Amino acid sequence: MAIDMTEVQQLFYEESYEGLDNMESILLDLEVGTMDKEITNSIFRVVHSIKGGAGIFKFDRVVTFAHVAETLLDEMRNGQHVVTQHLIDLLLNSVDVLRMMLGSLQGEKTLIIKEVEACQHQLEAVLKKNQEIKTTSPEVSPVAATPAEPPPPPSLPVVTNSQKIWNIHFKPYPSLLKTGNDPLNLFRELSNLGELTVTVDTRNLPDFKELVAENCYLAWELNLCSSAELNEIQEIFEWVEGDCDLKITLTSESVPVSDRPPASELSGGVTESTPPEPDGRPTIATVEIPPLVASEPPQVVAATVHEQIPTPPQDSLKIESSPVVTIQEENASVLATSPAKVQIKESSSEKNNLSNTGQQHNSETSSIRVGIDKIDALINMVGELVITQSMLDQVGQSFDAARIIQLRDGLAQLERNTRELQESVMRIRMLPIGFSFNRFPRLVHDLSSQLGKKVELKLSGEHTELDKTVLEKMSDPLVHLVRNALDHGIEMPAQRLAAGKPEVGMLKLHAFHQSGSIIIQISDDGAGIDTDKVLQKARNLGLIHSEENLTEEQLYELIFHPGLSTATQVSDLSGRGVGMDVVRRNIRALGGTIDVKSKRGKGSTFNIRLPLTLAILDGQLVRIGHDIYILSLLSIIESLRVNPKYVNALAGRAEVYKLRDEYIPILRLYELFDIPATTTKLEEGLLVIVEGDGQKIGLFVDELLSQQQIVIKSLESNYKQIQGVSGATILGDGNVALILDVAGIIQLFHHRTNYLTRHHSIISSSHVATMTI
Amino acid sequence: MAYILISDDSVSMRRMLSFTLAEANHEVMQAGDGEQALELARQHQFDLVITDVNMPLLDGLSLVRELRALPNYRYKPILLLTTETDPEKKQQARSVGATGWILKPFNPDKLLAAVRKVLGH
Numbered sequence: 001m002a003i004d005m006t007e008v009q010q011l012f013y014e015e016s017y018e019g020l021d022n023m024e025s026i027l028l029d030l031e032v033g034t035m036d037k038e039i040t041n042s043i044f045r046v047v048h049s050i051k052g053g054a055g056i057f058k059f060d061r062v063v064t065f066a067h068v069a070e071t072l073l074d075e076m077r078n079g080q081h082v083v084t085q086h087l088i089d090l091l092l093n094s095v096d097v098l099r100m101m102l103g104s105l106q107g108e109k110t111l112i113i114k115e116v117e118a119c120q121h122q123l124e125a126v127l128k129k130n131q132e133i134k135t136t137s138p139e140v141s142p143v144a145a146t147p148a149e150p151p152p153p154p155s156l157p158v159v160t161n162s163q164k165i166w167n168i169h170f171k172p173y174p175s176l177l178k179t180g181n182d183p184l185n186l187f188r189e190l191s192n193l194g195e196l197t198v199t200v201d202t203r204n205l206p207d208f209k210e211l212v213a214e215n216c217y218l219a220w221e222l223n224l225c226s227s228a229e230l231n232e233i234q235e236i237f238e239w240v241e242g243d244c245d246l247k248i249t250l251t252s253e254s255v256p257v258s259d260r261p262p263a264s265e266l267s268g269g270v271t272e273s274t275p276p277e278p279d280g281r282p283t284i285a286t287v288e289i290p291p292l293v294a295s296e297p298p299q300v301v302a303a304t305v306h307e308q309i310p311t312p313p314q315d316s317l318k319i320e321s322s323p324v325v326t327i328q329e330e331n332a333s334v335l336a337t338s339p340a341k342v343q344i345k346e347s348s349s350e351k352n353n354l355s356n357t358g359q360q361h362n363s364e365t366s367s368i369r370v371g372i373d374k375i376d377a378l379i380n381m382v383g384e385l386v387i388t389q390s391m392l393d394q395v396g397q398s399f400d401a402a403r404i405i406q407l408r409d410g411l412a413q414l415e416r417n418t419r420e421l422q423e424s425v426m427r428i429r430m431l432p433i434g435f436s437f438n439r440f441p442r443l444v445h446d447l448s449s450q451l452g453k454k455v456e457l458k459l460s461g462e463h464t465e466l467d468k469t470v471l472e473k474m475s476d477p478l479v480h481l482v483r484n485a486l487d488h489g490i491e492m493p494a495q496r497l498a499a500g501k502p503e504v505g506m507l508k509l510h511a512f513h514q515s516g517s518i519i520i521q522i523s524d525d526g527a528g529i530d531t532d533k534v535l536q537k538a539r540n541l542g543l544i545h546s547e548e549n550l551t552e553e554q555l556y557e558l559i560f561h562p563g564l565s566t567a568t569q570v571s572d573l574s575g576r577g578v579g580m581d582v583v584r585r586n587i588r589a590l591g592g593t594i595d596v597k598s599k600r601g602k603g604s605t606f607n608i609r610l611p612l613t614l615a616i617l618d619g620q621l622v623r624i625g626h627d628i629y630i631l632s633l634l635s636i637i638e639s640l641r642v643n644p645k646y647v648n649a650l651a652g653r654a655e656v657y658k659l660r661d662e663y664i665p666i667l668r669l670y671e672l673f674d675i676p677a678t679t680t681k682l683e684e685g686l687l688v689i690v691e692g693d694g695q696k697i698g699l700f701v702d703e704l705l706s707q708q709q710i711v712i713k714s715l716e717s718n719y720k721q722i723q724g725v726s727g728a729t730i731l732g733d734g735n736v737a738l739i740l741d742v743a744g745i746i747q748l749f750h751h752r753t754n755y756l757t758r759h760h761s762i763i764s765s766s767h768v769a770t771m772t773i
Numbered sequence: 774m775a776y777i778l779i780s781d782d783s784v785s786m787r788r789m790l791s792f793t794l795a796e797a798n799h800e801v802m803q804a805g806d807g808e809q810a811l812e813l814a815r816q817h818q819f820d821l822v823i824t825d826v827n828m829p830l831l832d833g834l835s836l837v838r839e840l841r842a843l844p845n846y847r848y849k850p851i852l853l854l855t856t857e858t859d860p861e862k863k864q865q866a867r868s869v870g871a872t873g874w875i876l877k878p879f880n881p882d883k884l885l886a887a888v889r890k891v892l893g894h
Contacts, residue, residue: 008792012785045827049783052856055878056789063878070856178841180850180872185893214847236890239873242864 012053014367016102019046021438024095027088028441040077043091047073050098062101065116068123069094075127090126092442093119163194166233168222169247171201174215176243183220189236194226223251368468370428378428381421388413426616431471433511433520434462440482440509447486454493454504455486461511466518470590470610474520477583481522481606482507484580489526489604499601501525517592517634518612523605529598531555556596560584588692588743591617591634619710619729619739622688622701624669625676628737629701630710630729635742637689637696639704642682654753657687657698664689667749668700672724678702692742697749699740712739724748774798775820775892780810780836781854782828790823793881794888807831811839814846821892822851823875826866834869841870850891854879 023046026039051066069091075081097119103109168190172183190196201219205211224233230248237246392410395403437459448455466474490496490505497503510521531552538544538558550558560580587594591611598604611617611634618633646658647666655666666687670677679685679702687698712727715738726741777799779790784805791801802817804810808830814822822840826833833853840846850872855862866874875887 008785008789011788015783015785041827042829045782045829048827048856049786052854052877053783053785055856056786056880058878067856177848179867179870180848180891182891185890188893189890239867242867 009057012057013102013106016050016053017099019049020095020099022046024092024442025438027092027095028445030083030088032083032085032088037077037079040073044070044073044077047094047098059101059105061116062098062105065094065097065101065120068120068127069098072123072127081126087126090119090122092445094123163225163227164250165252166222166224166226166228166230167247167249167251168224168233169219169245169249170222170237171219171245172216172240173243173245174212174217176216176240177214179239179243181240181243183216183218186236186240187220187222190222190224190233193228193232193236194224196225197223219245368428368431374424374427378421378424381417381424385414385417385421388417422616427465429468429615430465430612431468432463432465433471433518434459436471436475436478437462437509437511439479443479443482444486444507447483451486452492453486453490455490456504456506458506458508459510460508464511464513464518466610466612467615470518473586473590474608474610477586477608478509478520478522480580480583482509485522485524485526485604489524489528491527495527514609518610520608520610521605522608523603525603528600528602528604529556529559529596531598531600534558556598559596560594591632615712617710617712617739618707620688620707621705621731621737622699623703623705624673624701625678627673627675628705628731628735629669630737630739631688631690631699631742632739633707635690635692637691639686639688642685642687642700644683647682655682659689659698662696664696664698665749665753666698666700667745670700672745672748672752690742692744692746695746697742697746699745710739774800775888776800776802776817777888778802778804778810778813778817778819778822779824780804780807780822780828780833781825782806783825786825786854790884793884796881797885797888799888807833807836807839810836814840814843818845820849821888822846822849823854823888824851825854834865834871837866837871838869852887852891 023043026043030039047066047070051063051070054060054062054066072081073091076083076087081087097116100109101111101116104111170183170186176183187196187198199221201221202217204217204219206217211217230250233248237244237248240246388410392407392414395406395410399407440459441457444455444457485507490507491499491501493503496505506525508521508523510523512519534555535544535550535558538561543558543561544550560583584594587608587610593609594606596604596606619630620633620636622629622631640659642657647655648658648663649655656663657666658664666682668677668680670680677685682700685700685702686704687700688704689696689698691697710729713729715722715725715727718728724741724744724747725738726744727739728736729739731737777794779787779794779801780803781787781790782805787803787805791803794801802813802819804813806829807824810822810824811831813819822836824833824836828836831839833855837851837853840849840851851870853866853871853874854877855866855874856877863874872891873887875884879887
């Protein structure tokens with residue numbers, strides 16, 4: 001059967017990665033020396049599922065590797081291993097190897113076979129039943145994925161196209177029916193292999209009074225004329241092995257198909273046999289095998305069965321190996337002990353919940369998993385929208401002035417529906433930040449052992465949701481900040497003890513909502529930022545004048561300066577080309593901000609503020625001439641009417657406005673856009689003080705209009721990128737309005753006026769001033 | 774056409790199973806763990822149950838044991854999905870009342886053959 005597997009395969013990858021992430025976080029929580037059955041069991045299941053799935057897609061190498069890891073985990077959950085740090089590290093390494101193998105199958109990573117083999121050898125070395133795995137499992141060889149059936153015994157000559165007569169003695173134990181097996185099904189399968197004659201043996205039927213309806217008292221002698229090999233017949237009886245006496249004997253062999261005698265002649269004493277019906281239906285139909293399921297009363301069984309005692313064929317032809325297969329209930333002890341082994345206590349540990357979390361893997365075909373509740377809310381909302389629509393429809397059909405109230409109600413309802421629908425749709429894009437946080441336990445674990453530091457990581461607010469795109473783009477900056485905190489923040493254990501601090505450093509990641517934004521805090525209790533060093537560097541680089549006195553906050557801001565951050569952060573861990581300036585740039589690109597608070601000897605806290613979503617913003621509509629532009633409400637600090645006496649015109653055409661103690665450059669937007677304005681007199685318009693890229697600027701506009709939620713339409717995908725404009729939207733009246741990108745406008749402004757170079761002193765003071773966010 | 778319950782904690786495995794069975798005109802219901810499977814089995818009358826061994830909350834073997842205790846499932850075929858080739862494990866499966874097992878990995882044909890074997894169609 002041909003099934004399109006690509007979809008299932010994609011699902012397999014997603015699921016496997018999720019499982020591996022879970023496994024990783026469980027491993028990191030695992031304490032040395034403990035043994036929690038449920039925890040090891042949940043790790044086991046991850047590897048088990050990967051192995052199972054990989055088998056379907058014939059990812060043999062993954063199957064082989066997973067099998068070894070699975071065997072080890074199986075031993076662990078059976079209590080054969082005590083959890084050691086080595087074991088945890090080994091399993092973590094296995095997680096990496098499996099990720100790499102899956103990644104290479106997707107064509108995203110390269111497979112380093114040496115690593116796979118090294119890890120596999122290490123795993124094998126730990127295995128208790130090392131020997132067993134080599135002998136019993138064919139999967140260890142990289143080529144073979146578990147063959148489902150045992151290979152045919154080599155001693156049996158493989159003669160195709162020749163018929164053999166098999167005699168099968170089948171005597172089920174009374175309990176056979178209790179496993180849901182039905183001899184009738186077995187006979188049907190057999191009849192698919194060739195001609196089958198069935199004789200029933202009713203000798204063991206007890207008296208009706210003693211008869212237990214659920215027991216099987218019958219035995220059968222079967223003769224099969226078929227080209228099938230022994231193992232094919234054995235396979236049919238595979239599921240009832242141990243629940244029956246079974247003897248399979250070869251009575252005659254190598255009868256060429258061409259001169260195959262009729263089955264009745266070959267079947268010895270059995271006279272009931274008939275050739276198969278033309279439609280290929282099994283011959284057993286003629287032997288009146290009674291249905292054996294409990295629904296049929298057993299006395300009927302006795303009545304319809306032919307009273308015939310079978311005479312098994314004599315002189316069975318035997319082949320040298322052992323074609324006589326007797327399967328007995330040999331290991332009763334296994335039966336007795338095994339259920340205890342199987343019952344794994346499901347401890348109500350918190351770890352059970354871990355299956356819900358998982359880290360996100362953004363593959364090219366990026367998809368999003370949405371909770372059913374969100375979808376349900378959406379459907380609900382659409383339902384209401386339909387109701388509103390039909391209501392408005394009714395109003396519209398016979399409209400007169402009397403119905404204006406109804407119309408107004410309907411419109412209000414429509415507005416509410418639309419808003420709710422919009423919110424619900426936006427919620428689909430929202431993912432818990434836990435997706436991003438979950439990678440940090442591993443990072444901290446690896447990094448701290450690499451650095452010889454002791455660090456405890458605390459995550460909180462993992463359920464805080466934010467936009468998928470924001471989440472993805474925040475990933476790298478967060479990693480950088482965590483690395484920094486470990487590398488530069490938290491001190492070595494000895495240093496910490498000397499400073500009177502606990503030996504184990506504390507690193508906290510915290511996320512929460514605050515007034516329409518997401519705040520992510522990364523705090524450590526390390527050494528804090530060395531302001532003297534920062535100041536020294538800044539002076540060396542000529543960023544500030546040596547005589548300038550900066551506030552502490554201004555000093556901290558300096559670490560975000562491009563030249564500086566890389567200069568102070570040289571260590572073996574850094575130097576990956578990402579400095580604090582890049583972190584800040586990435587966050588700003590998302591419309592967010594970052595600042596830092598630090599105390600010498602006590603630690604540092606980085607605060608990241610991000611917008612909830614990128615697709616909608618709270619906008620302020622402003623009018624310039626006849627055009628309407630939109631400013632992000634978040635970027636606006638204040639709007640004011642200009643008092644001409646605070647306006648200073650500097651050399652050239654640049655103007656600055658003295659606002660309290662700051663000098664803020666004025667940008668006349670009508671000039672920048674080259675459009676006619678209602679007024680060119682500053683005191684007749686308004687000055688909107690905005691901040692972008694850490695700098696403030698006063699935008700001169702004609703008028704402030706309403707504030708509203710703006711759905712951002714990409715300009716790039718519809719037109720092309722324009723500096724100073726971040727997108728566009730469609731207003732209520734159908735007009736298109738451009739959304740201004742404040743940071744871009746500030747850049748444009750500097751470019752135009754060349755302000756920076758000519759008035760360095762003023763810009764540097766205003767530059768520093770803007771840093772107090 | 775039969776009414777089949779499949780129980781596996783792996784989504785891809787469930788998808789694969791349900792897809793294959795649906796192609797063969799069976800009606801399929803899915804459970805993500807043993808408890809859920811048991812609950813569904815109580816509410817519906819399935820002709821066949823196919824379950825994974827390793828599952829959260831209630832593992833496959835315990836599920837079989839629980840199902841066999843329900844009047845409606847005393848003689849219903851129940852197949853285990855397993856990667857184990859160990860005879861001891863097979864014995865365990867039988868002792869709790871499983872009808873048979875399907876070795877993972879399997880291909881669609883093999884799955885359908887096993888289903889045919891217990892359902893007769």
